[in-house]
Amino acid sequence: MTRSLRARFALVALATALAAAVAVGLAVQGLFERHVEREMLAELDADLRFLGRNLAMQDGAATIRVQPLPDPRFQEPLSGLYWQVRDDATGALLRSPSLGGWEFPLQADALRPGERHRHIVLGPEGTKLIVLERRIDDAAGASARYRVAVAMDRKLLEAANRAFLLDLLPALAAIAAGLGAAFALQGAIALWPIRRARQALRELRAGRRARLGQALPSELGGLADDFDALLDAQRQSIRLARERAAELAHGLRTPLALLNAQARALRERGEAQAACALESATAGMEARITRELARAQIRGPAPLSGPVLLAPVVARIVGALARMAGDDTVAWRQEIPAGLTAPLDEGDLVELIGTLLENAARFARSDIRVAARSRDGSLLLLIEDDGPGIPPQDRPAALARGVRLDAERGGTGLGLAIADDIVRAYGGDLQLEDGAAGGLCVRIVLPAQSGTPPVSDRPAEPRPAAAQRVAATAVRGP
Structure with a gap:
């Protein structure tokens, strides 16, 4: 996992934008599919009712009084819209021109007059069909004997869904881009306090600021207070260290003065070699004390x-x-x-x-x-x-x-x-x-x-x- 917060925000923003776009696409696609299916079923139901109203007996056989049905696809072979009428008593079958020589493999279920059933069956060329069927009476008022069915190929529904999805993709891309931009702005706003904190720390290090204070947002106020308290403690420690260094240096100067006096006494007694060795040692100590004391007094840049x-x-x-x-x-x-x-x-x-x-x-x-x-x-x-x-x-x-x-x-x-x-x-x-x-x-x-x-x-x-x-x-x- 990367240590960069910016990279983490970018990864989360990208994943969230893509997930949101996919979720919106699936939801809209599902709603559209259900809507189209309801509309198609409503059309099939209208065709089924139209077919039932125009069914009449002629010479003991069922026929259609009005030709053709309103949708021209019922006249086109294998167009995806079909109808058929079966006489349960005689087995006579009447089919739409679009069905050709094919017959719906309908289930042998019991239908009350006027009741509508829905089935999914295999149609021409192995396609899946959505079928609506009902039973109706003959014109003489005898018991229901005609099984009327209309069907639609599911490929028509799938084609409508694909066309809608192709039209939806640019909108989904725009949604993902908009979400990405929004998340990028959100990440920049979220990272702005960190930039302010870094700038405050640079100013603190450079000497243009004494404390963090209000440089951090209120949520990080406790951190700023703790940091300022740590700075105060460090400054107090430095001040005490400088004071102790000064005290130590001044405390050592008295023994060094005594050693120098001893070196002069040795020189006066003629012991020049011992005096030189002692003076050399005290001179080195004096130089070291002077430099370390000077170092301790350097204030530095902040x-x-x-x-x-x-x-x-x-x-x-x-x-x-x-x-x-x-x-x-x-x-x-x-x-x-x-x-x-x-x-x-x-x-x-x-x-x-x-x-x-x-x-x-x-x-x-x-x-x-x-x-x-x-x-x-x-x-x-x-x-x-x-x-x-x-x-x-x-x-x-x-x-x-x-x-x-x-x-x-x-x-x-x-x-x-x-x-x-x-x-x-x-x-x-x-x-x-x-x-x-x-x-x-x-x-x-x-x-x-x-x-x-x-x-x-x-x-x-x-x-x-x-x-x-x-x-x-x-x-x-x-």
């Missing part, structure tokens, strides 16, 4: 607080970083359309742009370029510098956690890795390429989201220390 204009955010971060640098040796170029929006939470956007621009400012010689545009329904963001760049073979390592390709420049080695985590959380892609000025170009593609999502009711959460410093400075503006 639900968002609204579309964020990209140019003002970049301008604030550039102004903050320019003031922090304290010199004018680096030129900051921004090529961002005024109305272009970014499909990110504003906090995640500040974290992403701030991390990448801080990394570019650390290595740039004289030029940093930030460009963005909409392309094929997605947001394309480019951040380039004219620094030394990163060789292609080292770029995968630059996105790994805690890897510092240039220890002399400072930093934790987490900037590009954290940026990659944020981009991937929104279903995007981050690539490291050669810049036009010979440095590094960070190329980011983010899927666009249309519409204005509902305002999120999630509380603001703490971010890592480095991100807090850049974001706080950027918010103040240049």
